[in-house]
Amino acid sequence: MINQNKPILTVQGLSVFFPKKQGLFYKNRSPGQVLFDINLDLFIGRITALVGESGSGKTTIGNALVGLVDHFSGEFQFDGTLYNPLKMSHLRSEIQFIFQDSLSALNPRMTTGQTLNEVLLLHHSSETVGSLLEQVDLYGEITGKYPHEISGGQRQRVNIARALAVNPQVLICDEIVSALDLSIQAKILNLITSLVRERNLAILFISHDLNVVKAFAESIIVLSKGKIVERGDAQQIMNSPQHHYTQSLISAM
Numbered sequence: 001m002i003n004q005n006k007p008i009l010t011v012q013g014l015s016v017f018f019p020k021k022q023g024l025f026y027k028n029r030s031p032g033q034v035l036f037d038i039n040l041d042l043f044i045g046r047i048t049a050l051v052g053e054s055g056s057g058k059t060t061i062g063n064a065l066v067g068l069v070d071h072f073s074g075e076f077q078f079d080g081t082l083y084n085p086l087k088m089s090h091l092r093s094e095i096q097f098i099f100q101d102s103l104s105a106l107n108p109r110m111t112t113g114q115t116l117n118e119v120l121l122l123h124h125s126s127e128t129v130g131s132l133l134e135q136v137d138l139y140g141e142i143t144g145k146y147p148h149e150i151s152g153g154q155r156q157r158v159n160i161a162r163a164l165a166v167n168p169q170v171l172i173c174d175e176i177v178s179a180l181d182l183s184i185q186a187k188i189l190n191l192i193t194s195l196v197r198e199r200n201l202a203i204l205f206i207s208h209d210l211n212v213v214k215a216f217a218e219s220i221i222v223l224s225k226g227k228i229v230e231r232g233d234a235q236q237i238m239n240s241p242q243h244h245y246t247q248s249l250i251s252a253m
């Protein structure tokens with residue numbers, strides 16, 4: 001039995017650096033340190049939202065958790081055991097990442113069915129393509145379609161299904177609805193909300209948009225310029241934001 005009061009994934013004291021590069025072309029890039037002493041806990045059955053304006057470091061936090069960042073310090077634990085993000089092949093199927101760009105995340109030469117089947121085979125899963133599609137509210141005819149033949153919302157459902165195919169405990173969703181119409185966004189958020197419970201997932205939901213997360217996240221972490229400026233219960237933050245940056249995010253809504 002999983003202890004829901006104990007975090008499944010934690011990071012303590014995460015700082016990330018992008019080494020400054022010399023030369024004309026790097027003038028406005030490579031800002032040096034981009035994350036400062038980030039502490040984060042993710043819990044099974046819970047959606048934790050990470051919000052902040054573009055460039056605040058949200059994606060870099062997600063990347064750091066799964067070893068996509070080279071220069072960092074901090075302490076990472078999965079299920080109570082320390083791990084090194086740069087040597088985490090044993091955790092690959094436990095932590096899945098879904099991106100904003102649903103099209104480039106999928107192989108253009110593979111149908112939905114082939115994509116899902118490949119992952120199921122690789123992971124010796126007992127699930128079927130059909131049951132995966134059903135869990136993301138997609139139907140049989142999608143199986144034979146290529147990524148460019150289906151809508152952005154459907155593609156994002158396929159990406160969610162593919163992530164579920166390896167039976168992860170943690171799902172990192174980076175701006176996964178940002179490219180979708182509002183009505184489609186709502187449906188995907190509903191799906192995420194039900195999956196958290198049905199599949200016992202811990203979700204880090206990254207978004208620049210407080211409007212998106214306010215209705216369905218249990219807790220909210222507010223990031224500004226690489227630092228966490230506020231965190232807490234979602235309702236409490238929406239009703240009485242303490243930090244002026246959070247206040248400005250809410251008044252901009």
Ligand SMILES: Nc1ncnc2c1ncn2[C@@H]1O[C@H](COP(=O)(O)OP(=O)(O)O)[C@@H](O)[C@H]1O
Nearest residue numbers: 018030031034053054055056057058059060061
């Ligand atoms: N590969 C990289 N090399 C250099 N700087 C980067 C790289 N990736 C991100 N950055 C910088 O790190 C900061 C945070 O970026 P990012 O995590 O993408 O923010 P967000 O996802 O909140 O928009 C930005 O200043 C960005 O320019």
Ligand SMILES: [Mg+2]
Nearest residue numbers: 058059060175
């Ligand atoms: Mg980002």
